[in-house]
Amino acid sequence: MTASATPCFATEGLTKRFPRVTALDDLTVAAGTGVTGLVGANGAGKSTLIKILLGLLPPTSGRASVLGLDTATQGLEIRRAVGYMPEHDCLPPDISATEFVVHMAQMSGLPRTAARERAADTLRHVGLDEERYRPMGGYSTGMRQRVKLAQALVHDPRLVFLDEPTNGLDPQGRDDMLALIRRVGTEFGIDVLVTSHLLGELERVCDHVIVIDGGRLLRSSAIREFTRAEQTIAVEVEEGQRRLAERLAALGETVAAQGRLLTVQVSADDPGRTHDAVRDAVCDLGLSLLRLEQRRGRIEDVFKEPVA
Amino acid sequence: MTEPTAVIHDIGYRHYDGVRLGRGRATLALGVQSLRGVFGFGRTTRAKIMPLLLMAIMLMPTVVSIGVMALAKQFIMPYPGYAVFMQAVIAVFLAAQSPYLVAPDLRFRVLPLYLSRPLTVTDYVVAKLAALAVALFGLLAVPITIQFVGELLVDLPGPPHTADYLGALGGAVLYAVLLSSVGIALASFTPRRGLGVAVVIAFYMFTAAVSTLFYAVLSSTGRDDVAPWALILNPFFLVDTVQSALFGTAPINDEGYPPGIAACLILLAVIALAVTGVLLRYRKAAS
CATH class of the missing domain: 3.30.70.100 (Alpha-Beta Plaits)
Structure with missing residues (x-):
């Protein structure tokens, strides 16, 4: 895997202070292509970093760029080119996965027919079969995570942010999700930033791992260096x-x-x-x-x- | 026995290199989807019952009115008063449908998904307001338009009430904008749909009751100069005042209304306040 000229994302002295807590503290880090893992305990600042990278949250100080675009001024262009799978549940229970993913594709600017095709393709790729026509209220956690991933991929982004995609899954579900993430990064050719609080699960799918704690960079290195010690x-x-x-x-x-x-x-x-x-x-x-x-x-x- | 003629190939992941439309088209798609949803299209059968039933009730006076015109050659239902006459039905429609538009996105946290796409908070709010406004306009404009067509076909003695009809259409636009912004503003403050329905209907009943009460008290104590102001506490009378000021239609109320210019300003202020409230609420929800 060759490093491209523009990194997937890069931050420079990025700081975000909320009234009562400092979420990110002078974070300078960059990630190349492939699958990048972002590891940190709960509250380490992972979700805040993703929100800043999406251009949805202005940093207190410092700069960040995604795919060479400035998060402060080019948020719309960034959100056109990336996909986002949030950590929390985000699926309305009374509509089917197909309808939901088609709608989300349209919200990304795909015309209706293209949205239908892409939604069917993407749901197949994440492994949702006949159940995609049923209302999502009856889905298992594993199926819900797959739909969340599908809506992040449906518009064929260049980069996806996956926030805690293995949350709440059983060991088998975790393995399936991790394999899927690996496929997104390799076979689909979409760069991935995936967060987790478990380094062990990320080492199986990532090319590069960034560890943050209390909003500070602890370590950023290729996965080989981690596994040797682990x-x-x-x-x-x-x-x-x-x-x-x-x-x-x-x-x-x-x-x-x-x-x-x-x-x-x-x-x-x-x-x-x-x-x-x-x-x-x-x-x-x-x-x-x-x-x-x-x-x-x-x-x-x-x-x-x-x-x- | 027929031989299988088709084979499914796994062609792997395909990239999308077709057109990507802009923010405007995404907003339009959201608006159209919301508008369809207000009338229950693309939703469960149960969701279709309420809006279609209310639409049917809205059409009943039209049917009666056309029947009377055809059989008795009498014009009984003036166009400008239609909305005030049917205000309870319109209020129930508003209460039932405005929470549907905003509450699920808050409750099930779909909003962050919209905002992680090239769609801004303002685009989202505009799409939702427009969807409800168009729905309300349809709810009002369809019955009076059918009645107008009926009037032309029956061909009553004397000229048709064209000016009244057009004035009522203008009024329908005002009703749609005012009611949709107030409805969305009230409904967007709670992620719970049932509560949203209750809040909107309570708002209507409260303003209607207070308006009637104040009017009665003020006119019985001889304060006839201020009594008309009490009337426009009811949003339907407020729009009726503006409608008669702008389009020259006959007011539904014989007792007189406050000056039209004041009512116009109040109407604008209420709409501005409601829309600002919605925008602020969503700015906060987004961060």
Whole structure:
């Protein structure tokens, strides 16, 4: 993936103060093409940043641009070229997904016939079949998230802002949504800015991750740099946690105890070695294994590291 | 057994490179969709009942009037008084339909989706106001137009009431603009549709009652000079005053109205106040 001349978006000393809280504090960051993840705890300023980038909220100070357009003066042009999937629910219950997405396409300036075609195409791409003719009031959370994504894509934007698209989804729904986001970024060729409070889920779909906390930039780097540090596996055994930890440490693995969980750092040069070592150690000690999983990188892990 | 002739290919994602219309066309599309919705088109059957029933009630005096003209050769229903005569029906229509236009977008938070597109708060408000105004104009203009056509066909002795008819059409525009801006202003303050309906109908009943009460009290205490001012507290009498001042139609009320110029200014002020209120409310909702 090559970096284009104009970044997807860029901010310069962006600050937004509300009467009682500072949402963004001197944020300078830029994102290239592809899928960019924006990670932060709740209240870190993610949604505020998206509103500023859409040109809907004026910053207190600083500048921001999207696709080379200034958010302060060219909001309309920006909103013509981008799509937005809000975090909150935004679907009227008494109309069907088809009608709703057609209407939203028209609001983006598509003529009615083109809007109908695009809506049918887009709903198919997000995976909504026959149920798209039923009123949306009866949809599951997964279906609602798909419709929200469809309305953001229906006018074929160059860039989409997806605010917490996996919110409220079960693990299977999360996986489906993440796969869909990956497809939007690669197969559809639409640049994506996706927010989440879970770094672990973004590392699976993003090319680049930006971490903000309290409105400040904590880190902005390509995903490879995150995953290298994040590779850990979690092990939980019924009894003999300490014996297992000692055994693994003796084998040269980096082990830490977190309550009932042992987290083992996966060796960067030979990932298979760590997994084998855990398996063998559990077998040799005759322990009953309750859990063995790839640890999701968590945002706290990034917070512990020094800011790059 | 027929061989399948069509095959579905997955052609993947296709980009859209057709025309992209401007803000004006998007606003128009929103207005047209809202107008259709006011009469229940594109909505459930249940949503069609109320507006179509009210439209049917609005047409009843027309039917009676044409019947009397045809059979008894008498003209019983003057055009300029139609709206005042049917004011309760119009008020119910306004109360039932203005919350439909604004409340769901607030309640289900669809508004941010509109505003994330090349549509401004003003475009949104203009589309909604225009949709309701056109609907109200239709509600008033259709019955009197049918009656006028009937009058021409029946061919009563004497000239047709063309000036009255045109004046009433002008009045219908005034009613439509005033009532739609007040209706949307009241309805947009609550995201709950039922409450919106109640607020709009309460506003009408309150102004109608206060107007009648003040008029009765003032005229019985001999304050005949100020009594007419009490009448125009009722929006329908306010428009009737302006209608007779602007278009020279006979006022529905025999007791006399306040000076036309004052009524015109009050009408403009109320419309301006209501529209400003709606815009401010949506500016706040948008941020």
